Amino acid sequence: xxxxxxxxxxxxxxxxxxxxxxxxxxxxxxxxxxxxxxxxxxxxxxxxxxxxxxxxxxxxxxxxxxxxxxxxxxxxxxxxxxxxxxxxxxxxxxxxxxxxxxxxxxxxxxxxxxxxxxxxxxxxxxxxxxxxxxxxxxxxxxxxxxxxxxxxxxxxxxxxxxxxxxxxxxxxxxxxxxxxxxxxxxxxxxxxxxxxxxxxxxxxxxxxxxxxxxxxxxxxxxxxxxxxxxxxxxxxxxxxxxxxxxxxxxx
Amino acid sequence: xxxxxxxxxxxxxxxxxxxxxxxxxxxxxxxxxxxxxxxxxxxxxxxxxxxxxxxxxxxxxxxxxxxxxxxxxxxxxxxxxxxxxxxxxxxxxxxxxxxxxxxxxxxxxxxxxxxxxxxxxxxxxxxxxxxxxxxxxxxxxxxxxxxxxxxxxxxxxxxxxxxxxxxxxxxxxxxxxxxxxxxxxxxxxxxxxxxxxxxxxxxxxxxxxxxxxxxxxxxxxxxxxxxxxxxxxxxxxxxxxxxxxxxxxxx
DNA sequence: CGGAGTTTTGACTGGAATCAACTGCGGTGG
DNA sequence: CCACCGCAGTTGATTCCAGTCAAAACTCCG
Numbered sequence: 073x074x075x076x077x078x079x080x081x082x083x084x085x086x087x088x089x090x091x092x093x094x095x096x097x098x099x100x101x102x103x104x105x106x107x108x109x110x111x112x113x114x115x116x117x118x119x120x121x122x123x124x125x126x127x128x129x130x131x132x133x134x135x136x137x138x139x140x141x142x143x144x145x146x147x148x149x150x151x152x153x154x155x156x157x158x159x160x161x162x163x164x165x166x167x168x169x170x171x172x173x174x175x176x177x178x179x180x181x182x183x184x185x186x187x188x189x190x191x192x193x194x195x196x197x198x199x200x201x202x203x204x205x206x207x208x209x210x211x212x213x214x215x216x217x218x219x220x221x222x223x224x225x226x227x228x229x230x231x232x233x234x235x236x237x238x239x240x241x242x243x244x245x246x247x248x249x250x251x252x253x254x255x256x257x258x259x260x261x262x263x264x265x266x267x268x269x270x271x272x273x274x275x276x277x278x279x280x281x282x283x284x285x286x287x288x289x290x291x292x293x294x295x296x297x298x299x300x301x302x303x304x305x306x307x308x309x310x311x312x313x314x315x316x317x318x319x320x321x322x323x
Numbered sequence: 324x325x326x327x328x329x330x331x332x333x334x335x336x337x338x339x340x341x342x343x344x345x346x347x348x349x350x351x352x353x354x355x356x357x358x359x360x361x362x363x364x365x366x367x368x369x370x371x372x373x374x375x376x377x378x379x380x381x382x383x384x385x386x387x388x389x390x391x392x393x394x395x396x397x398x399x400x401x402x403x404x405x406x407x408x409x410x411x412x413x414x415x416x417x418x419x420x421x422x423x424x425x426x427x428x429x430x431x432x433x434x435x436x437x438x439x440x441x442x443x444x445x446x447x448x449x450x451x452x453x454x455x456x457x458x459x460x461x462x463x464x465x466x467x468x469x470x471x472x473x474x475x476x477x478x479x480x481x482x483x484x485x486x487x488x489x490x491x492x493x494x495x496x497x498x499x500x501x502x503x504x505x506x507x508x509x510x511x512x513x514x515x516x517x518x519x520x521x522x523x524x525x526x527x528x529x530x531x532x533x534x535x536x537x538x539x540x541x542x543x544x545x546x547x548x549x550x551x552x553x554x555x556x557x558x559x560x561x562x563x564x565x566x567x568x569x570x571x572x573x574x
Numbered sequence: 575c576g577g578a579g580t581t582t583t584g585a586c587t588g589g590a591a592t593c594a595a596c597t598g599c600g601g602t603g604g
Numbered sequence: 605c606c607a608c609c610g611c612a613g614t615t616g617a618t619t620c621c622a623g624t625c626a627a628a629a630c631t632c633c634g
Binding site: 204211213 | 397411512
């Protein structure tokens with residue numbers, strides 16, 4: 073009873089990778105599996121369910137979250153095309169996974185996935201790398217939740233999303249939030265009211281521009297970056313420890 | 324390129340395992356390495372340092388943390404004997420590691436460690452399992468930071484510590500906190516004053532008893548467990564596909 | 575056009591942060 | 605042995621950011 077990790081793992085490269093012609097990658101394991109579909113709001117699995125499958129998100133957005141006894145919800149991550157869900161060493165899923173939007177995905181049995189990983193010296197390090205990226209992202213999130221104020225949380229979130237959606241390194245200047253304010257709040261450790269007020273305040277200062285319910289244009293990336301709070305303070309920019317500064321975020 | 328994870332990984336079993344006579348375990352990789360020593364407060368490495376080594380904690384406690392530009396600190400974890408530090412797929416450490424107490428540890432080069440893992444079908448799943456446990460712990464911490472109040476955070480922390488220090492499943496009833504109030508605060512996303520007040524309040528209610536600066540006796544484990552907030556609410560202990568509400572807490 | 579859900583806005587509250595003493599322990603050296 | 609210092613921790617007073625409660629406004633549907 074070996075493998076079956078329980079973590080949601082994210083890709084290093086974005087999803088539009090050339091899965092077929094290139095060197096094997098994690099997505100290639102799923103290539104011949106049928107495409108399945110999950111309506112917005114539906115659950116892919118629940119915490120505690122037997123962890124029989126591993127999933128690859130092909131299109132759409134998933135949220136993974138836990139719910140406390142009294143109903144308080146904490147979203148621990150959003151998953152995008154190319155991400156794997158349900159990779160775990162345990163026999164039960166440790167969190168809930170729900171579709172934020174309509175999601176298209178492929179399914180693989182945990183045992184077969186495990187076998188494929190174990191026997192492929194090419195794939196193994198890829199999975200390891202994803203787990204490590206995920207761990208780094210989790211630590212970023214812990215910093216955010218433990219020490220950032222509402223404005224810093226929102227700006228960090230927008231920036232992360234902008235970087236992820238752009239594929240390459242530089243953040244996109246316009247993003248479409250797939251999720252509601254409630255999802256954002258439960259991910260950032262805030263309430264919907266605070267998320268709303270903070271977004272409005274940023275828009276009022278011309279830092280962002282809201283376009284419809286879910287569209288956000290990042291008008292002043294420089295300011296957003298500063299407000300996100302990850303920046304070095306202005307002393308000794310040559311600190312070798314700063315070099316990696318944020319090797320962190322995936323993509 | 325290949326292996327070098329960046330996560331602090333924890334053991335499933337406690338450290339007093341029979342490293343030598345039993346089946347290979349992760350500690351066995353380090354068995355022939357010399358024991359080194361690190362004074363309380365000293366750094367093992369800094370965020371951004373080249374990740375040349377992987378460490379095994381043999382004795383004492385480490386803290387791993389990040390510092391924001393303006394000095395705010397967030398401790399993302401404490402590491403105990405048997406834990407590995409610096410396992411990473413990146414060429415730089417992503418966080419700081421400092422000794423809370425005097426620490427004794429062993430050191431292994433990242434590349435050699437990586438090689439040992441890659442070539443050992445026994446060790447690989449163990450490392451995977453640790454990463455996954457670490458990921459699960461990180462998610463617990465995100466729930467704590469995002470949705471729990473001060474009292475719940477303190478009780479969760481005490482409970483986690485009690486479980487870890489006892490080795491087996493049932494929580495120890497007396498624990499010695501290796502860390503200061505400041506460490507606790509930076510781990511729990513609180514201030515020292517709030518940690519202090521909350522501890523005092525718990526002691527005042529007879530839930531815990533403080534013994535000296537760092538000793539804590541858990542007088543009412545049942546209450547602590549309830550206050551930690553992870554408990555089921557008292558409805559329907561069996562959870563079939565009771566999709567609506569929520570599906571269970573792990574195990 | 576209507577209606578439900580989502581988002582925004584406003585008024586007020588409250589829990590933890592902040593600011594500020596004060597206490598007590600532990601080590602050190604006279 | 606004890607006076608002194610310094611740091612960790614506690615306690616108190618006050619502030620403030622985000623939460624709560626409530627209602628209005630907007631959007632996206634059919």
